[in-house]
Amino acid sequence: MRAASRVLDTYSLLAYFEGEAGKDVMIEVFRSARDSGRELFLSVVNWGEIFYITLREEGRKRAEEIAHLISTLPIQIIPADLELAKQAAEFKATKRMSYADCFAAALAKLKKAELVTGDKEFRQVDGDVKILWLNP
Template identity: 45%
Template sequence: MQSMESSPPETGDYVLDSYALLAYLEGEPGSRRVMELMEAARDGKCRLYMCVVNLGEVMHIVERGRGLPKAQETLARIDELPIEIVEVDRNLTLTAAHLKMNCPIAYADCFAAALAQTKNAALVTGDPEFHKLPPDCQVQIEWLGRDH
């Protein structure tokens, strides 16, 4: 599938990976686009999803870097966001496993890509790992820019 370089309208479905959510939470490059998507989701113009595996990845990164109290505070903040956290089921697991067999990316990243496939949604990320996805994997990626 084609990658999107520019910001499309905030309609449709989007999957956030850990990179996108951390960019938003930390005000890092790409945060402006994620903020636009959050506002659109609150207005009912789009839907945002995140796999629980990628939520775990975010929590691990925050707790490792800042400790458990900050991680708990961050989770409370995430729970207030207009993101549907999707639990892992057999279908999502098998889709992620198939991606892992064919794509040299981290297993947790495979869950974000698999969720994007199953939801027919654009995967929002700035993680260069996803450049390794072959075009035939049918994941539409919206690359986060270098804004602030």
């Protein structure tokens, strides 16, 4: 039986690429995906957030490099359709979270997947989605 899928958020991927706290957990997340066939998802909104943060903080060359690296990982980029946007909007209306974070939480809820993050903002949806904390 295939292991449950996971949703990655901006925090988790930036921790991985920048060698921050939680990178070791992310290495295990990618190993598990490779070995067990566990699906990994990333909302296109969070992809855009990773790109703009890297562009702003480290420049275009690094942002393009990160975008390329993401494309080499076993991650499915999920477009923002109406169902995802509606669930994200419901989280945004009821939680004190950034809109991009709401998309990650919404994707996890819709996919019935575990959300991988270290961002404490997600504590607000801990009852709505299962969370794998990078740094509990």
